[in-house]
Amino acid sequence: MGKYWSFFKMRLMAGLQYRAAALAGMSTQFVWGAMEILLYRAFWLEHPERFPMGMEALSNYIWLQQAFLTLFAMWNWETEILESVKTGTVSYELLRPTDIYGMWMARSVANRFARAALRMVPVIVVSSLLPAPYGLRLPASPAAFGLFLLSSALMVLVVCAYSLFVYALTFYLTDPNGIMVLSVAAADLLGGAVVPLPFLPDGFRQFAALTPFGSMQNVPLRLFSGDIPLSEAPAVMGLQVFWITVLISGGYLLTRNGLRRAVILGG
Amino acid sequence: MIEMKGISKTYRVRRREAGLGNAVRSLFSREYTEIPALKSMSFTIPDGQIVGYIGPNGAGKSTTIKILSGILRPDGGMCSVDGLVPWEDRREHVARLGVVFGQRSQLWWDVPVMESFLLLRDIYRVPEGSFRENLERLTGLLDLEDLVRTPARMLSLGQRMRCEIAAALLHGPKVLFLDEPTIGLDAVSKLKVREFILEQNKLCGTTVLLTTHDMQDIDALCSRVLLIGKGQLLLDGDTAQIRAMAGENLSTEESVADLYRRFGI
DSSP states (O other), X not given: OHHHHHHHHHHHHHHTTOHHHHHHXXXXXXXXXXXXXXXXXXXXXXXXXXXXXXXXXXXXXXXHHHHTHHHHOTTOOOHHHHHHHHHSGGGGGGGSSSOHHHHHHHHHHHHHHHHHHHHHHHHHHHHHTSOTTTSOOOOSOHHHHHHHHHHHHHHHHHHHHHHHHHHHHTTTOSOTHHHHHHHHHHHHHHTTSSSOGGGSOTTHHHHHHHSGGGGSTHHHHHHHTTSSOGXXXXXXXXXXXXXXXXXXXXXXXXHHHHHHHHHHHOO | OEEEEEEEEEEEEEEOOSSHHHHHHHHHOOEEEEEEEEEEEEEEEOTTOEEEEEOSTTSSHHHHHHHHHTSSOOSEEEEEETTBOTTTSXXXXXHTEEEEETXXXXXXXXXXXXXXXXXXXXXXXXXXXXXXXXXXXXXHHHTOTTGGGSBGGGSXXXXXXXXXXXXXXXXXXXXXXXXXXXXXXXXXXXXXXXHHHHHHHHHHOOEEEEEOSOHHHHHHHOSEEEEEETTEEEEEEEHHHHHHHHOSOTTSHHHHHHHHHHTTO
């Protein structure tokens, strides 16, 4: 375990160096969050009773989404891993006495943490100063907060395991761009990135929640303000664990076979 | 001890003629050409030897190094390094191995070199005591005091290569593979690197296999030379033998080219 923790630390340190990117990202997130709130506000004022979420819960959702964006955004790929698979230099990683999948996982998680760590505090502080119901408010209950943290950790694993699955597919494809673009689009729509899932039509909504994308930001962001009630937490978090298991075992097998192939063909 | 017996490796390369018609045709049936990189390669290197591995481009040098490092699986033959089959006992094997590829970096690009060293310590589980000891020795010999606090991307090629070599030796490997370690270095850096390799070999008895196009490297370092061409071992002898064949001026490009011509490679 020690060496994977070291990979984690290394990637975290490297990630913490990009101050300019963090600054640019942060300002984008303020503007984006504010625009979304204004847009939803217009609908909400028209028919508050037909709104599928409370305005306060929605504001929490949007601000937390902006604060932790890089933690779960599908487009936040670890390009170094992708490049190494595409060009075949990944075989040089075999010069180290480590398991490549474990190392990739440590790096991906660290990359997301590093990027989020630099951005989240200012977004959380400023958005909690905004007037109700448009600002970030406290979680529904201490229990909801605890579940928010736990399901956030699970979410990071779902997102990273999914990314690693895509990286592993790269062993078998000439160009992974297609599958990446598709993944980003699917995660945007089915994961509640563009529009929170409660706003999606009946039927489609339930389907989206069952996909791996529905086990990403959708779960912690809605648990936070009680939009997913505590009683449903075991079910949604159980589904997260299910997807983690499936994606990790699939990705692990794909990686192992892919590497074997690279070793036989010559990187 | 490094042993290779009848190792062969053939690459399959996809080929097609240029043009749209041929591109469409290749959608349905693909033509492969087989390119033999190694044909029944055999040699043995005892512990503590510095061996030069030379031959023209495409002779199979890198293929050999990759097979011996366990990152490439040969089609046939037998190979063992200190009793381990590289591609089968990979993790155990690479833990006792140091590799430097002159054309690639194993340092993490954006962080100070020391961070890479510390990560390598954790990856190889080097005990703190021997890590400190190795680090001190390497830092002294290779002149790294100031370099280790600099991000790898800000180092000059010569500085980086010294750090690369240190990185490959932190875990005290028994066997060291150097793939063109002096490529692109200036005279001073070359001398320093050579001096260090000799020192390391003498002090720690490290076995070194070195590929290079620089005959001065061979002249300065190696007690034994393997000359390969077209995937076959053509000559296995000491440096004096090579010098005798190439004429006294082994270090000139002409005499090396002449040597290659003599073997028809």
